[in-house]
Amino acid sequence: MTHTRIKDLLNSTDFGKEFIAKGWIRTFRNNQFLAINDGSCLGNLQVVIGLNVFDEKVIKKLHTGASVSVKGTLIESQGKGQRVELKAVELEVLGESDPDKFPLQPKKHSLEFLREIAHLRFRTNTFNAIFKVRNALAFAVHQFFNERGFVYIHTPIITGSDAEGAGEMFQVTNLDLDSLPRNEAGKIDYKEDFFGKETNLTVSGQLEGELAAMALGNIYTFGPTFRAENSNTTRHLAEFWMIEPEMAFYDIHDNMDLAEELLKYVIRQALDRCPDEIEFLRNRLLEEDKQKPQADRSEMDLVEKLKFILENDFERVTYTEAVDILKRSKPNQKKQFKYLVDDWGIDLQSEHERYLVEKHFKKPVILIDYPADIKAFYMRQNEVDENGRKTVAAMDILFPGIGEIVGGSQREERYDVLTQRMAEMNIPTKEMEWFLDTRRFGTAPHAGFGLGFERLVLFVTGMGNIRDVIPFPRYPNNAEF
Amino acid sequence: MTHTRIKDLLNSTDFGKEFIAKGWIRTFRNNQFLAINDGSCLGNLQVVIGLNVFDEKVIKKLHTGASVSVKGTLIESQGKGQRVELKAVELEVLGESDPDKFPLQPKKHSLEFLREIAHLRFRTNTFNAIFKVRNALAFAVHQFFNERGFVYIHTPIITGSDAEGAGEMFQVTNLDLDSLPRNEAGKIDYKEDFFGKETNLTVSGQLEGELAAMALGNIYTFGPTFRAENSNTTRHLAEFWMIEPEMAFYDIHDNMDLAEELLKYVIRQALDRCPDEIEFLRNRLLEEDKQKPQADRSEMDLVEKLKFILENDFERVTYTEAVDILKRSKPNQKKQFKYLVDDWGIDLQSEHERYLVEKHFKKPVILIDYPADIKAFYMRQNEVDENGRKTVAAMDILFPGIGEIVGGSQREERYDVLTQRMAEMNIPTKEMEWFLDTRRFGTAPHAGFGLGFERLVLFVTGMGNIRDVIPFPRYPNNAEF
Numbered sequence: 007m008t009h010t011r012i013k014d015l016l017n018s019t020d021f022g023k024e025f026i027a028k029g030w031i032r033t034f035r036n037n038q039f040l041a042i043n044d045g046s047c048l049g050n051l052q053v054v055i056g057l058n059v060f061d062e063k064v065i066k067k068l069h070t071g072a073s074v075s076v077k078g079t080l081i082e083s084q085g086k087g088q089r090v091e092l093k094a095v096e097l098e099v100l101g102e103s104d105p106d107k108f109p110l111q112p113k114k115h116s117l118e119f120l121r122e123i124a125h126l127r128f129r130t131n132t133f134n135a136i137f138k139v140r141n142a143l144a145f146a147v148h149q150f151f152n153e154r155g156f157v158y159i160h161t162p163i164i165t166g167s168d169a170e171g172a173g174e175m176f177q178v179t180n181l182d183l184d185s186l187p188r189n190e191a192g193k194i195d196y197k198e199d200f201f202g203k204e205t206n207l208t209v210s211g212q213l214e215g216e217l218a219a220m221a222l223g224n225i226y227t228f229g230p231t232f233r234a235e236n237s238n239t240t241r242h243l244a245e246f247w248m249i250e251p252e253m254a255f256y257d258i259h260d261n262m263d264l265a266e267e268l269l270k271y272v273i274r275q276a277l278d279r280c281p282d283e284i285e286f287l288r289n290r291l292l293e294e295d296k297q298k299p300q301a302d303r304s305e306m307d308l309v310e311k312l313k314f315i316l317e318n319d320f321e322r323v324t325y326t327e328a329v330d331i332l333k334r335s336k337p338n339q340k341k342q343f344k345y346l347v348d349d350w351g352i353d354l355q356s357e358h359e360r361y362l363v364e365k366h367f368k369k370p371v372i373l374i375d376y377p378a379d380i381k382a383f384y385m386r387q388n389e390v391d392e393n394g395r396k397t398v399a400a401m402d403i404l405f406p407g408i409g410e411i412v413g414g415s416q417r418e419e420r421y422d423v424l425t426q427r428m429a430e431m432n433i434p435t436k437e438m439e440w441f442l443d444t445r446r447f448g449t450a451p452h453a454g455f456g457l458g459f460e461r462l463v464l465f466v467t468g469m470g471n472i473r474d475v476i477p478f479p480r481y482p483n484n485a486e487f
Numbered sequence: 488m489t490h491t492r493i494k495d496l497l498n499s500t501d502f503g504k505e506f507i508a509k510g511w512i513r514t515f516r517n518n519q520f521l522a523i524n525d526g527s528c529l530g531n532l533q534v535v536i537g538l539n540v541f542d543e544k545v546i547k548k549l550h551t552g553a554s555v556s557v558k559g560t561l562i563e564s565q566g567k568g569q570r571v572e573l574k575a576v577e578l579e580v581l582g583e584s585d586p587d588k589f590p591l592q593p594k595k596h597s598l599e600f601l602r603e604i605a606h607l608r609f610r611t612n613t614f615n616a617i618f619k620v621r622n623a624l625a626f627a628v629h630q631f632f633n634e635r636g637f638v639y640i641h642t643p644i645i646t647g648s649d650a651e652g653a654g655e656m657f658q659v660t661n662l663d664l665d666s667l668p669r670n671e672a673g674k675i676d677y678k679e680d681f682f683g684k685e686t687n688l689t690v691s692g693q694l695e696g697e698l699a700a701m702a703l704g705n706i707y708t709f710g711p712t713f714r715a716e717n718s719n720t721t722r723h724l725a726e727f728w729m730i731e732p733e734m735a736f737y738d739i740h741d742n743m744d745l746a747e748e749l750l751k752y753v754i755r756q757a758l759d760r761c762p763d764e765i766e767f768l769r770n771r772l773l774e775e776d777k778q779k780p781q782a783d784r785s786e787m788d789l790v791e792k793l794k795f796i797l798e799n800d801f802e803r804v805t806y807t808e809a810v811d812i813l814k815r816s817k818p819n820q821k822k823q824f825k826y827l828v829d830d831w832g833i834d835l836q837s838e839h840e841r842y843l844v845e846k847h848f849k850k851p852v853i854l855i856d857y858p859a860d861i862k863a864f865y866m867r868q869n870e871v872d873e874n875g876r877k878t879v880a881a882m883d884i885l886f887p888g889i890g891e892i893v894g895g896s897q898r899e900e901r902y903d904v905l906t907q908r909m910a911e912m913n914i915p916t917k918e919m920e921w922f923l924d925t926r927r928f929g930t931a932p933h934a935g936f937g938l939g940f941e942r943l944v945l946f947v948t949g950m951g952n953i954r955d956v957i958p959f960p961r962y963p964n965n966a967e968f
Contacts, residue, residue, distance in 0.1 A: 009736060011704070013636070028736045030702070030929045045704035045735070046636060073931040075736075101900070101930030108928045125695075125921040126928070128702035137703065141638045148629050155494065155527060157622045162959040163644065163711045164657070164688075164726055166966040176645070176681070177664070178657050178688065180715045183675055186664060194664055200657070200715055200725065201966035207645075207659065214606075214959060214968060221511070221609030222618065223492070223526035229711065230644045234661045234681055244681065245645055254525070255490055255509045255556075419582070440606040440968050447589045447607070448511045449582030450554040478643040478695060485647040485682035487695060487921050 009075070013046035016090060021080055027051055027092055028075045028100070030129065033112050034068045039085075040094075042074060048131055048282050052083060052091040060097050070112055071103030071129070117474055124478055125487050132290060135283035136475055139276055140463045146275035147228060147249055147459075150268055156224040156251060161211030163230065166203050167437055174234040175206035176244075207232035211250050212454060213384075213441050216417065219252035219452055220444045226251040228459070236482050240471040243460060245480040252454035258386075258399040258416040261453035262372050265403055265412050266320045268457070269370075273312050276466050284308060284466075291468045304407075305364075308468040311406060320370040320403065323362070326350065326395070328373055331366055332358050350395065353380045356409040363404045376400040383431045385415040387423055401455065408465050414455020421445040490556070494527035497571060502561055508532055508573055509556045509581070511610065514593050515549045520566075521575075523555060529612055529763050533564060533572040541578050551593055552584030552610070598955055605959055606968050613771060616764035617956055620757055621944045627756035628709060628730055628940075631749055637705040637732060642692030644711065647684050648918055655715040656687035657725075688713035692731050693935060694865075694922050697898065700733035700933055701925045707732040709940070717963050721952040724941060726961040733935035739867075739880040739897040742934035743853050746884055746893050747801045749938070750851075754793050757947050765789065765947075772949045785888075786845075789949040792887060801851040801884065804843070807831065807876070809854055812847055813839050831876065832858045840883075840890040857881040864912045866896035868904055882936070889946050895936020902926040 009026040010018075018025075029044035029051065038057060041050035053076050055065075068074070077096035083089060105111075109123050110130065120127040127133045151158065164178050180200035181187065187198040196204045211227040218225045227250045234244065251264065277284060288308035295303040306314060323331075332338055332347040332354075345355045354373075363371050375388060378396040385398035403412035418424040424445055428435055435442060463475040473479035478487045490507040491499075499506075510525035510532065519538060522531035534557050536546075549555070558577035564570060586592075590604050591611065601608040608614045632639065645659050661681035662668065668679040677685045692708040699706045708731040715725065732745065758765060769789040776784040787795060804812075813819055813828040813835075826836045835854075844852050856869060859877040866879035884893035899905040905926055909916055916923060944956040954960040959968045 011636070028931070030931075045638075045700075045702050071929045073929040100932065101926075101928075103928045125698045125924060126702075128699050134703065137638055137640065137699070141633070141640075144639050145629055145633045148626055152622070152626045155492070157526075157618055158625050159618065159622075159958055160711075160728060162726065162961060162966070162968070164713075164961050164966055165968075167968070174661075176659050176661055178659055179664075180655075180657055181664075183658070183660075183662075183664065183667060200717075200963060201961070202964035203966065205966050217606045217968070218609050218618070218958065221526050221607075222615065230641075232645075236681075245643065247641060443606060445582075447582075447584045448552045448554040450509070450511075451581065477640055477699060480643060480645050480682070482681060483683040485643070485645055485684065485686045487643065487646075487648070487698070 007077075011046040012042070012044045012049070012051045015051055015080065015092065016047065016049050016088075018080060018090065021082055021090075023080055024077060024095070025080055025092065026075060026077045027053070029073065031068060031070055031072050031074060031103075033070060037065065040068060040074070040076075042076070045128075045134065048134055048286055049088075052085070052088045053078065054081075054091050054093045055097065056094070059094070064097060064099060067099040067102050069103050069105045069108070071108040071110060072099055073101040074099055117471065121473055121479075128477075131286060133474075135280075135286045136463070136467050136469065137477065138283045139280050139287070139467050140475060142276045142279040143272050143462060143466060144228075144459070146272040147268075149275070150271045151226045151251065154224065156226050157218070157222045159211075159215060159218045159222075159225045159227055160229060161208065161214040161227050163208055164201070164205050165208045166201060166205050167213070175209060176232050176234045178205045178207060209233060210248065210456065212252065212456065215250050215252040215454065216444055216452065217440070219254050219454070220448070220450065223255075224251070224253045238482055240473070241461075243472055243476065243479055243481060246472075246476070247459035249457040249459055250454060252452065254450055254452045256416070256453040257451055258374060258401060258453055261414055261416060261455060262320075262322060262374070262401055265401070265414060265455050265457075266372070269403070269412070269462075270316055272462070273315055273466060277309075277312060284312070287467050287469075306406075311468070312466065314406065315370055318369040320372050321367045322372045322374060323367075324375045325354075325373055325377065325397065326375065326391075328354070328358075328362060332361065335361060335366070337361060351377045351379065359402075359404045359409040360406070364406050370406075371404045372401055373404065374399070374401045376402075381415070383427050383433050384417050384424070386418045387427070399453075405465055408461060411461050411465065412455050412457050414453065416451065416453040419445060419449045419451050421449065488558075492527040493523070493525045493530070493532045496532055496561065496573065497528065497530050497569075499561060499571065502563055502571075504561055505558060505576070506561055506573065507556060507558045508534070510554065512549060512551055512553050512555060512584075514551060518546065521549060521555070521557075523557070526609075526615065529615055529767055530569075533566070533569050534559065535572050535574045536578065537575070540575070545578060545580060548580040548583050550584050550586045550589070552589040552591060553580055554582040555580055598952065602954055602960075609958075612767060614955075616761075616767045617944070617948050617950065618958065619764045620761050620768070620948050621956060623757045623760040624753050624944060624947060625709070625940070627753040627760075628749075630756070631752045632707045632732065635705065637707050638699070638703045640692075640696060640699045640703075640706045640708055641710060642689065642695040642708050644689055645682070645686050646689045647682060647686050648694070656690060657713050657715045659686045659688060690714060691729065691937065693733065693937065696731050696733040696935065697925055697933065698921070700735045700935070701929070701931065704736075705732070705734045719963055721954070722942075724953055724957065724960055724962060727953075727957065728940040730938040730940055731935060733933065735931055735933045737897070737934040738932055739855060739882060739934055742895055742897060742936060743801075743803060743855070743882055746882070746895060746936050746938075747853070750884070750893070750943075751797055753943070754796055754947060758790075758793060765793070768948050768950075787887075792949070793947065795887065796851055799850040801853050802848045803853045803855060804848075805856045806835075806854055806858065806878065807856065807872075809835070809839075809843055813842065816842060816847070818842060832860065834861045837890040840885045841887070844885045845887050851887075852885045853882055854885065855880070855882045857883075862896070864908050864914050865898050865905070867899045868908070880934075886946055889942060892942050892946065893936050893938050895934065897932065897934040900926060900930045900932050902930065
């Protein structure tokens, strides 16, 4: 007789039938009621233990965190709080848990404390819910692209190209740092390293993704990317997962359409597949909000915030229009912004992005046509406008609370324009000939974007710290587990 | 008017209707027939160009590799080889391709040559087919596990734990190798490194996966793993993707059932979703085989080989039984094996594994209960047998042609047995306390396995070299693109 998942038992109506359940004890009340959880859902199974039925030695081992196997009869529950319960006939403790040592007790622990014991925090309802939502979102991403004929491309993690300029990189080496090989000039001899040259961890799969798109048409990546930046914030990780679709024959408008469709699709999937988890997280946030002064509380609860995305067309605004709106805005006039908006050309800060989304448009916003000088070399140059302003066909999607969730662009497909821009920005072309080949041979308009997966999970779970939405976060001075 | 994918045009019956197609020129025959491909499928769209309809300047740009946009009327084809064609009304060359410089010509290129230009090989039928099959397999993996309630867990890529012992690791550092910080003892001071300690690229997500399984029940990973081993073979990569499910309350038999079900599921999905691609790869192999002496040709073609997996129950055999069979086998008696099988306890070689699968059982084989001394510390120890032999509940799944495709085990859940084994194998427990916590608090029987994704793609595509089934392979002295 095999065991049945608690999720299935909680939905079962096979009353009077015998089942085996296995799981971990959450609570043991009145020497009679065990609540056990096997991770299959947030709900616990109530196991009823008749008084004096089981050996005292077994009963003494029933502590929070211990694992048990129970054979019993499924019955309709007389008590409040659950529909069914299992009346135990056989009871075995598979693994004990010393109550004086087990760090998780049936009380509320702080997220900071749980981060210290990230190897055990999976056993809490909060992290069970977060990682279920994370799973639903990841699967929804694959489903979305597969339904549309996109090809999932695994771009390389270790890369020899260091010209992407997206940020500080981690070096990957196989050399013995205690006795580094040197060449005649006294420089480190990377010919001796594993790959015969200096290598780093990728900061983006975009450039390699473009290579695939210029043959397979529509592709996407979903893999880890890295930044060696000393950012100790609630928004940054040194290791995070990115989704980067790239589409041949797409312009910036097709690109915006796809990104909006993707975001709505995956959020809808999360709501559909994880109603209990999202309800739990919604209540968690409401509780958290109660501890805050009125002014700091969220205007929308979690479900309202998700529906806000689903039910609104994203507002498409040029950077130039946005700067005008911000200049004239109250917080700018009253000097309430930390960074005042004065001149065209500034980089927008999170406070500006949130003002546009939450106060001005009250909708998700897509900003396009950014100044060329604050964007990457590979973005397509627009016609110079009547004021002589140089912009590129970039797009950033802004969400409430979180600011930028997607960044993308139409790519510069014109060889001459691209190489001239690279020269202006001092980007060496020597190591990038493979990239330039896409513009040499059968170049075509194309576009793509990047969606930081943890930013998405942060938004959908309503959590406040990105370190809580990835199982084992990596940040300065932390690579535990 | 937006463009239509060639895959949809080839399946369309909207004759007489106008469409726009975009793609890259594969061939241009008789100044009249363009074959264009947009990556959406293997098939090309035939575009008919009336004589003297278009400007000579445009016609002169119609070379292999150039990208074009064609507006035209869909008509039933009179010619052989295609059902439909597009009669061009408008024709624009989006990106030229200089025939003297473009490396891909409409002829057969060697796989070795294509590996040198991996950024362009996506544009060949062979690699189009391979990466479509790879995509179908990846999606099938996610689908399989999501249908069964497994949670996708992203285990860390950068890891501070170096005790897993699964192979040579790459070091990850942010230190300036030209001026390494030293402590008082003259040692490199890793407190100055980004993570405050020495870090490496992961060799497996299993241990972290176990942490999640001991709370969420059933989980799986699907991420990149790394080996800094100087293996220049057709079977090894320095960077490859692994799928590692881990299940609480599973024993070795449940584990075997799941692995067999997974392999059959994903192969069936590939056959269902990529019939054209697999047919193409089957024919490619048949052609390749014709060049070989009779004795070296495959007994089964690609589709037969895939159906061989689907239609057979995997034979479950103990290591001890397998060694007996091998000892008595003809190639062993006649000393045809490179490594002769004599004593119990030896590690089996690929030739032995293939003999068992291809000659003896003529079925996929699962070998279980391996000698403890040739397996990892975390595998569950079986009862010592009547001959005093120590084995562990390990399992390897063997496939024709390829040998081991899956390796797994029931895990040692008993704290005392595990720590004693770690001491015997000189594995320091100090850095592994987090792992041991799973055995301290509510330990439970559990099991899992690893499936090398590129090995799977190699098998399903019938390719001979693992460097051809990942977009940008990493191996000694190669980290191009």
